[in-house]
Amino acid sequence: MWRPVLDGRTLSTTPIRALATGAAAGIPVIAGITCNEAGSYTLSDPTAPDQAFAVLESVFGADAGRVWDHYAAVLPAADTAAIGCAILSDERYGVPTRHLLDAQSRHAPVWRYRFDAPSPGAPADKSGFHGADIPFVWNVAMDTATDQQRHLSTEMRRRWVAFITTGTPNLDDLEPWAPAGADAVQRYRDATADALVRVGIARDDALTLLVFAALDGLVFQQIAIGDVGATEHALGKLRQILAGAR
DSSP: SSSSSSSSSSSSSOOHHHHHTTTTTTOOOOOOOOOOOGGGGGHHOOOGGGHHHHHHHHHHHGGGGHHHHHHHHTTOOOOOOHHHHHHHHHHIIHHHHHHHHHTTTTTEEEEEEEEEEOOOOGGGGGGGTTTTTTHHHTTOOOTTTTTTHHHHHHHHHHHHHHHHHHHHOOOTSSOOOOOOHHHHHHHHHHHHHHHHHHHHOOOOOOHHHHHHHHHHHHHHHHHHHHHHHHHHHHHHHHHHHTTTTT
C-alpha cells in the first residue's frame, strides 16, 4: 500500500532509480523521518510489530535472526514490540528515505533529518509517530506546546521557508546544517575500512577507496538498472580479489 505502481505509462521506473539517473538533476531536496514511525501502527493494531520478523525474512532470508539480534543489541531497553516497531520503521520509512537522498545527492544538494521531539500534549510512549513533525512545520495543533516546542516549530518553519526561497535551509543565525551527502560518503568509507579489517585485511586507505568505489558503482547500477544477476556476479569477482589481499 501507498507505494508507486509501475504501469509503464505514468511511471516506467521507480522514483529512486529515476533520481539516480538524474531525472531531477539540480533540484535540492529535504526529506526525513520521525523517531518512531511505525509506532502509529499499534494505535489501530497492537499486534502490528509481530510482522517485523517476517519483514526481515523477506529482505535478509536466513540472516533475519542475525539482523533481529543486532537491533536487540542496539536497543537493549526495548521489548519485543519496540524492536518490531524499530524494524518496521526502518523498512517502511528510514531505509527508503536514505536511498532516495543518496540517489538524488549525485545530482543536487540534499538534507536529511530525524524528528525526535515529543508531540504536544501526548504521553512519551505516543510521541515520534508517523507525521509527528507535520504540526511543527505548519504550526497547527500546538495549543498545548511548551516554549521549547514552539521554539523548535519556529526554527523549522524558518528553515523550510529559506529552503523554498533560496534552495538551502541554512540561515546566518542558526546552526549550520550540512548536506547529507557531505558526511554520508565518509561514513560509508569508514564502514568499508572497518569491514575489511574484520575479514582480515590490513587497513589500507587506497584499497578502501577502491573497494568503496566498486561498491558504490554496483549500488548505482542496481538502483538504475536492477540487474540482480550482473550485480551478484560482480560481487563474486570482488570477493575473489579481496580474498587474495588477506
